[in-house]
Amino acid sequence: MIQKDVIVVGAGAAGLFCAAEAGKRGRSVLVIDHAKRIGGKILMSGGGRCNFTNMYASPENFLSDNPHYCKSALSRYTQWDFIGLVNDYGIAYHEKTLGQLFCDNSAKDILNMLLKECDKAGAQVKTQCEITDIQKTVNGFALTTAHGDFACGSLVVATGGLSMPKLGASPFGYKVAEQFGLAVKPTRAGLVPFTLHDHDKAVFADLSGISLDARASCNDTSFNENILFTHRGLSGPAVLQISSFWEPGQAVEFDLFPNGDLHQELVSAQNQSPDAQLATALAKYYPKRYVQTALPYLGLDNKPLKQYQGKQLQQVSDAFHHWQLKPNGTEGYRTAEVTLGGVDTNQLSSKTMMAKDVEGLYFIGEVVDVTGWLGGYNFQWAWSSGWVAGQVV
Numbered sequence: 001m002i003q004k005d006v007i008v009v010g011a012g013a014a015g016l017f018c019a020a021e022a023g024k025r026g027r028s029v030l031v032i033d034h035a036k037r038i039g040g041k042i043l044m045s046g047g048g049r050c051n052f053t054n055m056y057a058s059p060e061n062f063l064s065d066n067p068h069y070c071k072s073a074l075s076r077y078t079q080w081d082f083i084g085l086v087n088d089y090g091i092a093y094h095e096k097t098l099g100q101l102f103c104d105n106s107a108k109d110i111l112n113m114l115l116k117e118c119d120k121a122g123a124q125v126k127t128q129c130e131i132t133d134i135q136k137t138v139n140g141f142a143l144t145t146a147h148g149d150f151a152c153g154s155l156v157v158a159t160g161g162l163s164m165p166k167l168g169a170s171p172f173g174y175k176v177a178e179q180f181g182l183a184v185k186p187t188r189a190g191l192v193p194f195t196l197h198d199h200d201k202a203v204f205a206d207l208s209g210i211s212l213d214a215r216a217s218c219n220d221t222s223f224n225e226n227i228l229f230t231h232r233g234l235s236g237p238a239v240l241q242i243s244s245f246w247e248p249g250q251a252v253e254f255d256l257f258p259n260g261d262l263h264q265e266l267v268s269a270q271n272q273s274p275d276a277q278l279a280t281a282l283a284k285y286y287p288k289r290y291v292q293t294a295l296p297y298l299g300l301d302n303k304p305l306k307q308y309q310g311k312q313l314q315q316v317s318d319a320f321h322h323w324q325l326k327p328n329g330t331e332g333y334r335t336a337e338v339t340l341g342g343v344d345t346n347q348l349s350s351k352t353m354m355a356k357d358v359e360g361l362y363f364i365g366e367v368v369d370v371t372g373w374l375g376g377y378n379f380q381w382a383w384s385s386g387w388v389a390g391q392v393v
């Protein structure tokens with residue numbers, strides 16, 4: 001039986017960060033992962049450039065049944081602390097948009113930094129190691145694994161959510177929570193493209209690759225970014241963002257002229273070029289291919305502008321400002337960036353991430369019912385929750 005002070009299960013963002021922090025305090029730390037290659041999500045993230053944090057990260061950017069839970073960790077280890085570490089390692093980065101920080105070169109820079117931090121702190125990482133049993137002991141926990149038996153005083157569960165099973169995602173963390181009597185909030189895919197009903201899919205099939213500025217709204221929440229038609233459905237940042245707020249069966253409203261008043265624009269176009277067709281006027285703002293598809297889809301005629309009378313231009317404008325779409329569903333965990341729901345925060349200490357009723361058992365990162373928006377927030381939660389636990393395990 002190999003004894004460690006701390007065993008972290010899951011060598012992802014939260015687990016590696018926590019392990020390094022605990023190691024720096026002189027704790028003996030072992031990180032166990034069942035995957036062959038670790039940090040898979042880090043390497044894939046941000047299109048290979050890892051959007052590692054957001055300059056404007058704050059508790060408002062997170063979804064949870066208990067929105068207060070994340071506040072303590074986010075304030076004790078902030079985005080500026082992580083940016084400081086990235087600077088210390090000389091990793092070049094840039095702000096892409098909306099405070100989102102990406103590596104200039106590669107997400108590998110972030111994974112290498114985490115591995116170096118672990119190495120410096122003496123935290124070991126064991127890969128391809130399945131854990132088959134966990135038992136509570138007088139002094140902590142006993143683990144049975146494919147590589148022998150281990151014991152530890154503190155057990156940190158950092159196995160992430162269910163998205164992207166190909167990258168090693170598993171329900172392990174939820175099962176451990178249930179084994180020790182902790183509730184798990186229902187999980188579902190978040191930050192995920194929408195799939196469409198057959199009718200919409202057939203209409204939009206030819207628009208694959210077109211992106212539009214839009215404000216997507218659902219359940220009193222709006223995101224002003226762009227949407228992207230794909231051969232499978234609808235994606236793009238605004239869609240991914242709103243997917244986390246959408247419930248099956250609901251409609252999403254898209255304002256396809258989010259930064260102005262389309263009615264006013266059409267009225268001026270009518271005054272200036274009364275003989276121009278509506279499609280020509282709209283092509284000033286949208287790709288032609290989109291206009292050709294959108295007009296019949298939205299039930300609008302294409303006539304010379306002078307023929308639109310009374311409220312007719314207002315109706316055209318309303319159709320673009322208030323496009324209601326009922327998605328068929330989402331692409332699910334296969335392509336989702338995150339998992340909503342998870343270990344119930346009411347049963348965890350927000351100061352330490354330890355289960356209130358199970359001494360020595362910690363949950364950090366995405367396995368917990370804290371989910372960030374798109375834009376570097378999910379990694380910031382991994383760093384903040386990992387750091388907090390790392391100070392006490």
Ligand SMILES: Cc1cc2nc3c(=O)[nH]c(=O)nc-3n(C[C@H](O)[C@H](O)[C@H](O)COP(=O)(O)OP(=O)(O)OC[C@H]3O[C@@H](n4cnc5c(N)ncnc54)[C@H](O)[C@@H]3O)c2cc1C
Nearest residue numbers: 010012013014034045046051160168172365366376378379
């Ligand atoms: C394609 C993609 C792109 C993303 N891009 C971004 C981005 O740019 N910015 C951002 O902030 N967030 C992004 N995210 C979300 C972010 O990657 C996650 O929120 C974050 O990685 C969660 O960290 P974690 O440590 O909790 O879990 P993970 O990083 O998922 O790590 C969990 C680890 O646990 C291991 N594990 C699972 N089950 C077991 C088991 N039974 N036994 C042992 N080990 C196990 C896994 O192999 C994995 O190594 C992206 C996600 C995806 C899928």
